Amino acid sequence: xxxxxxxxxxxxxxxxxxxxxxxxxxxxxxxxxxxxxxxxxxxxxxxxxxxxxxxxxxxxxxxxxxxxxxxxxxxxxxxxxxxxxxxxxxxxxxxxxxxxxxxxxxxxxxxxxxxxxxxxxxxxxxxxxxxxxxxxxxxxxxxxxxxxxxxxxxxxxxxxxxxxxxxxxxxxxxxxxxxxxxxxxxxxxxxxxxxxxxxxxxxxxxxxxxxxxxxxxxxxxxxxxxxxxxxxxxxxxxxxxxxxxxxxxxxxxxxxxxxxxxxxxxxxxxxxxxxxxxxxxxxxxxxxxxxxxxxxxxxxxxxxxxxxxxxxxxxxxxxxxxxxxxxxxxxxxxxxxxxxxxxxxxxxxxxxxxxxxxxxxxxxxxxxxx
Numbered sequence: 562x563x564x565x566x567x568x569x570x571x572x573x574x575x576x577x578x579x580x581x582x583x584x585x586x587x588x589x590x591x592x593x594x595x596x597x598x599x600x601x602x603x604x605x606x607x608x609x610x611x612x613x614x615x616x617x618x619x620x621x622x623x624x625x626x627x628x629x630x631x632x633x634x635x636x637x638x639x640x641x642x643x644x645x646x647x648x649x650x651x652x653x654x655x656x657x658x659x660x661x662x663x664x665x666x667x668x669x670x671x672x673x674x675x676x677x678x679x680x681x682x683x684x685x686x687x688x689x690x691x692x693x694x695x696x697x698x699x700x701x702x703x704x705x706x707x708x709x710x711x712x713x714x715x716x717x718x719x720x721x722x723x724x725x726x727x728x729x730x731x732x733x734x735x736x737x738x739x740x741x742x743x744x745x746x747x748x749x750x751x752x753x754x755x756x757x758x759x760x761x762x763x764x765x766x767x768x769x770x771x772x773x774x775x776x777x778x779x780x781x782x783x784x785x786x787x788x789x790x791x792x793x794x795x796x797x798x799x800x801x802x803x804x805x806x807x808x809x810x811x812x813x814x815x816x817x818x819x820x821x822x823x824x825x826x827x828x829x830x831x832x833x834x835x836x837x838x839x840x841x842x843x844x845x846x847x848x849x850x851x852x853x854x855x856x857x858x859x860x861x862x863x864x865x866x867x868x869x870x871x872x873x874x875x876x877x878x879x880x881x882x883x884x885x886x887x888x889x890x891x892x893x894x895x896x897x898x899x900x901x902x903x904x905x906x907x908x909x910x911x912x913x914x915x916x917x918x919x920x921x922x923x924x925x926x927x928x929x930x931x
Contacts, residue, residue: 573629575688578662580645582635583652588722589715590652604670606656613675616657619686620676629690630655633697646691649700658686698731702741718780721756724749735804754803755784758796758817761807766818774826774833782824782836782843791851795820819860835865845869890914 583602630651635642739746786792797813826834836842849855855872
């Protein structure tokens with residue numbers, strides 16, 4: 562496939578706004594919830610993607626004709642798309658123009674703080690500059706560079722959705738996608754692996770993204786976990802099988818749903834995620850699922866931190882506790898002249914530490930003597 566910049570120079574035409582449709586299959590919109598009606602897509606963009614900033618700029622300065630919308634012909638088999646064009650690049654700008662031109666639409670999406678524009682300004686927005694392409698496939702490389710590894714970078718889930726679209730709809734292998742957009746092959750594989758896993762979880766288990774506890778969908782938790790052998794073993798798959806659709810065998814679907822709830826929680830069941838942040842909690846979980854007793858403890862309701870401590874075993878827990886205690890005492894020593902004000906309570910605490918340290922030291926000596 563020739564590269565986009567080698568195909569032709571940019572050709573700009575002007576189309577009536579009413580001929581332009583928002584793209585419900587845009588990967589960034591799919592991160593929020595997928596295809597909807599045109600008005601609902603405007604609402605989505607308004608709520609989630611800072612359309613107000615674009616609209617205010619257009620209201621103040623007009624639409625810059627040097628920034629055309631990239632469009633493809635609508636599906637002639639669909640009456641609502643016949644004779645119209647889908648905006649593949651520039652959905653925020655189109656939504657902003659639609660809101661500025663239509664007071665009823667502003668009211669419907671509660672965009673009431675946008676300024677009213679004059680009749681002259683509205684007429685200037687009757688037509689917008691566009692660059693027409695035959696289909697989305699002819700634009701995939703441009704979007705990959707621009708949004709996956711370029712100046713207008715998407716969030717990780719939107720990137721993964723786009724990589725999946727290019728691989729499945731256009732038949733482009735993952736290594737070729739990475740090469741064309743100038744990204745690391747390992748990065749493309751990792752986010753695709755996480756996307757495939759999420760798809761299967763939403764299709765075959767009761768997990769749904771909308772039921773997560775956090776407002777933001779922390780997709781990086783999932784694709785990072787999917788890259789690690791302990792999680793792959795937990796789900797009954799290997800790294801290569803992970804790149805196929807529905808990689809988790811039916812026998813391990815309960816584990817898949819369990820993992821999703823540990824990562825993202827469940828509002829319906831009032832269960833917070835055990836992975837509060839990726840570091841260190843995802844590593845804690847990775848250790849726990851590979852340890853039978855620790856996993857049982859986590860499933861029984863014990864905290865992830867406590868389950869992690871169980872997974873370490875007494876010998877490692879002892880070693881880590883001593884190292885931490887020494888670090889804490891060294892910090893206390895460094896600040897004693899400025900931090901200690903002569904409180905008797907603090908002196909008693911230190912004396913208790915000495916007694917405890919002597920007791921531990923004595924037990925250690927006995928074992929060392931054999």
